[in-house]
Amino acid sequence: MASQALPIRISSPAAGGEADPSSGAQMSGLLIREPDDAGIAAAVEALRAGALVAFPTETVYGLGADATADLAVAAIFAAKQRPSFNPLIVHVAETAMAEALARFDERATRLAHRFWPGPLTLVLPRLPTCPVSLLASAGLPTIAVRVPRHPVAARLLSRFGRPVAAPSANPSGRLSPTTAAHVAAALGDSIGLILDGGPTPVGLESTIVDLSGPSPVLLRPGGLPEEEIAAVIGPLAAPDPAHGPKAPGMLASHYAPRLALRLRASTVAPDEALLAFGPAVLPGAKATLNLSAAGDLVEAAANLFAFLHRLDESGANAIAVMPVPEGGLGRAINDRLGRAAARTP
Numbered sequence: 001m002a003s004q005a006l007p008i009r010i011s012s013p014a015a016g017g018e019a020d021p022s023s024g025a026q027m028s029g030l031l032i033r034e035p036d037d038a039g040i041a042a043a044v045e046a047l048r049a050g051a052l053v054a055f056p057t058e059t060v061y062g063l064g065a066d067a068t069a070d071l072a073v074a075a076i077f078a079a080k081q082r083p084s085f086n087p088l089i090v091h092v093a094e095t096a097m098a099e100a101l102a103r104f105d106e107r108a109t110r111l112a113h114r115f116w117p118g119p120l121t122l123v124l125p126r127l128p129t130c131p132v133s134l135l136a137s138a139g140l141p142t143i144a145v146r147v148p149r150h151p152v153a154a155r156l157l158s159r160f161g162r163p164v165a166a167p168s169a170n171p172s173g174r175l176s177p178t179t180a181a182h183v184a185a186a187l188g189d190s191i192g193l194i195l196d197g198g199p200t201p202v203g204l205e206s207t208i209v210d211l212s213g214p215s216p217v218l219l220r221p222g223g224l225p226e227e228e229i230a231a232v233i234g235p236l237a238a239p240d241p242a243h244g245p246k247a248p249g250m251l252a253s254h255y256a257p258r259l260a261l262r263l264r265a266s267t268v269a270p271d272e273a274l275l276a277f278g279p280a281v282l283p284g285a286k287a288t289l290n291l292s293a294a295g296d297l298v299e300a301a302a303n304l305f306a307f308l309h310r311l312d313e314s315g316a317n318a319i320a321v322m323p324v325p326e327g328g329l330g331r332a333i334n335d336r337l338g339r340a341a342a343r344t345p
């Protein structure tokens with residue numbers, strides 16, 4: 001248990017009974033808005049300020065944040081209370097915007113042309129110039145992108161003009177929300193604004209196709225039938241559990257640093273890089289980056305993947321990692337560090 005109160009916005013659903021969205025609105029400043037011009041403008045402003053905005057897509061409601069802002073993306077994980085950093089789908093207004101994030105081969109171009117906007121997510125190699133937070137793709141070399149068809153999502157994305165990372169707007173392990181009231185009841189306390197576009201028409205999440213390898217893989221069946229996709233690019237393989245990021249939620253091949261990771265370090269050697277946490281930084285490392293000097297786990301999550309990358313390239317012989325407490329996002333941070341440590345030779 002973390003002994004001190006950390007500034008993370010994680011809230012438990014009200015104990016017992018149904019949460020009342022309108023009283024929640026008063027308590028927390030939550031705003032359910034009509035998706036008219038003023039509502040969309042307020043949502044764009046909230047996204048620009050780094051807040052979370054829930055919005056309808058044709059599949060389910062998404063919990064959106066500016067995908068290029070590490071802290072905003074970290075707030076998504078905090079709100080969902082996920083025990084690990086699942087990569088998120090990045091939503092854009094049009095195919096051209098997706099092409100600035102990921103490398104499209106001929107198959108991807110054909111699928112995008114045929115099914116976007118629509119309930120199809122493509123997993124593609126991330127471009128080196130991709131501005132999306134590494135946390136949004138959980139440090140993977142790939143990125144999941146989609147252009148939603150819902151008019152409210154489309155307007156929000158085109159007015160915002162930047163990519164929006166958005167998982168389904170439900171707490172981890174709960175049902176995906178298909179109305180604004182579902183979102184308000186489950187996550188209202190963590191969200192700046194909810195655009196109410198009525199019930200979502202498809203009600204099932206998007207179909208996810210991984211095109212990062214030689215043969216297309218169906219990662220998640222969803223709102224677009226597999227047969228329609230196969231008619232355009234040929235048959236889809238089932239996920240191969242032995243190889244990498246397949247079944248969503250069970251991704252194995254997340255980014256692992258090249259250097260060995262030494263966890264829960266209480267000392268550091270001169271040839272080691274140090275991934276620090278908190279105000280009392282261990283002295284003597286070859287290079288040091290502090291996940292959060294203030295001990296803020298949301299800030300730490302926001303920095304995690306970018307800092308691991310930088311320390312990996314620091315010329316050190318190993319990376320020593322100071323202990324990170326388990327509370328809130330600490331669990332997901334430690335899950336990721338544990339996997340990275342286990343995978344290094």
Ligand code: TXA
Pocket residue numbers: 057059060061062063086087088089121123137140142143144166167168169204205206207208219245246247248249250251
């Ligand atoms: O319909 C939808 O797709 C909704 C709406 C809001 O767009 N979003 C949604 O997001 O369902 P989420 O986070 O609940 O599910 C996204 C799935 C996760 O299971 C994740 O593992 C997978 O997409 N995913 C994301 N990026 C990936 C990547 N680079 N490689 C493999 N899987 C990825």
Ligand code: MG
Pocket residue numbers: 167168176
């Ligand atoms: Mg989900």
